[in-house]
Amino acid sequence: MPDYDSQQNEPRPKTTTALAVERLKSMILSGELSARSDHLESELAARLGMSRTPVREATLVLQSLGLLEVRPRKGVRIRPVTIDDMKEVYEVLTELESLAAARAAGFGYDRTDLAILAETIERMEDALAAENREAWAAADEDFHSELVRLGRNQRLAEIVNNFNDQVRRARTATLYARPLPTRSNEDHSALFDAILSGDVERAQEVHRGHRIRARQLLTELLTKLGLRYI
Amino acid sequence: MPDYDSQQNEPRPKTTTALAVERLKSMILSGELSARSDHLESELAARLGMSRTPVREATLVLQSLGLLEVRPRKGVRIRPVTIDDMKEVYEVLTELESLAAARAAGFGYDRTDLAILAETIERMEDALAAENREAWAAADEDFHSELVRLGRNQRLAEIVNNFNDQVRRARTATLYARPLPTRSNEDHSALFDAILSGDVERAQEVHRGHRIRARQLLTELLTKLGLRYI
DNA sequence: GCATAATTTTGCGTATACATTAAGTTTGAC
């Protein structure tokens, strides 16, 4: 619905506002603009080499997406994600992704339909073998977004992707502090099998468990690392 | 998070943009701006008695909320809600509201905590007795939003409220074509009992059933009425 | 007549101007 960040296939000459959304978003997700930090419109405009107008429009959009808060006269504040926030987000993610998994299992996809999903799993396994955490994280993200795509509910997919964005910083921050995601990979394979065999219940349960564990791991890690927010 | 439409308790002199969001939103929800219709920025600006700037900002926000689409040079299009959209939305609503219900049941609320919820149920019963459908719909809306509030997950509440907005037109359009919502009221009472007695599973199941029935009723009605979109 | 090219119109995207008002600072009274 907010097609502002969707990479256009038609190379429409992309509006400055869209560019601002894109760049600000990636600056937030990468941590280049850190949590709790305030940034004036004019500062951001200068930084992006454009006038305040597109920056303003972009911040409004990103506020709707929950990535930042516009605080008049204090500047735009990158929304910090607390452990409680993480719990909120993961709770919703658990529910919605499991639903997507269940739906995916119900459509009777064959191996061809699941090719992309299989490919992301392979990439994760390769990355795990090579102990390349960055590559693993990238593949994991692709796995989850392909999963919700297979669930064929556009709105659900949008929310899930948005929520994943909201906690992405936490995941990258803990990427090297966590144990190697062996269990995660097992979960993914199990889910793949459940979907392929059309087992709706199992798909849902497997994924629910997966997300619950992920959440627990993440919150424990953040607590251990003493990160009250991120 | 998008606190643009939240009615401020401090009577801050409300920005024009916020006003535009509010007014456009209510024009969309009430059907004053009908689905599929296109409206130029300048036209809307004139209509609201303000310049293009706040209107533009408002439309961007409302686009993020999924209520309209900004289509350059054709004007903003009020997003039509098709039956398929309804299915998508209700599927997500079912899942998330049930989760909220389950959570609410888990918090061990007593009668005092549930006073507002009880009050909305009473209003629905009175309205039903008086066969006042408008009053019933208003109370029903309040019931659902109080329910998600009791679920104590801010983000979940936001999404649910937003999704309810997205299908509100459909509900108002069918309000007089549907049978009197007797069953609905029973469901609400059953849910109330489940929450009060702390029965997490039952709360979840009761509400899931409630939403599934509501969805079915609505989609059937729309089909029967020949409304391909609304 | 029809299709295509030239021309005009129009709505949008972006920059900029400007008034407003919150925040910060100085001044002055006690």
Added chain:
DNA sequence: GTCAAACTTAATGTATACGCAAAATTATGC
């Protein structure tokens, strides 16, 4: 020295200006 009032500064909210490109319209060639 502290507090408050007056003043200054600065960032925002909104309006406006303006160029560009998409549509629409008219003109032109066949």
